[in-house]
Amino acid sequence: xxxxxxxxxxxxxxxxxxxxxxxxxxxxxxxxxxxxxxxxxxxxxxxxxxxxxxxxxxxxxxxxxxxxxxxxxxxxxxxxxx
Numbered sequence: 001x002x003x004x005x006x007x008x009x010x011x012x013x014x015x016x017x018x019x020x021x022x023x024x025x026x027x028x029x030x031x032x033x034x035x036x037x038x039x040x041x042x043x044x045x046x047x048x049x050x051x052x053x054x055x056x057x058x059x060x061x062x063x064x065x066x067x068x069x070x071x072x073x074x075x076x077x078x079x080x081x082x
Contacts, residue, residue: 004032025051
């Protein structure tokens with residue numbers, strides 16, 4: 001019942017070092033009403049990557065992020081046979 005009625009706790013309550021902009025991307029994806037969330041995984045990926053670009057990085061990007069940037073592709077499913 002909580003999943004449909006209560007707002008999720010902000011990620012920064014758990015990890016204070018999460019940038020506020022990243023927290024907003026996560027909270028946007030967790031909106032209760034489907035029309036308030038990204039429409040699909042590609043929209044979410046775009047929003048996430050744009051936020052990452054705006055924030056910059058003090059560390060080397062992960063191989064997954066480099067692959068996303070290079071090909072603009074989503075990750076393959078980890079489910080067998082998919």
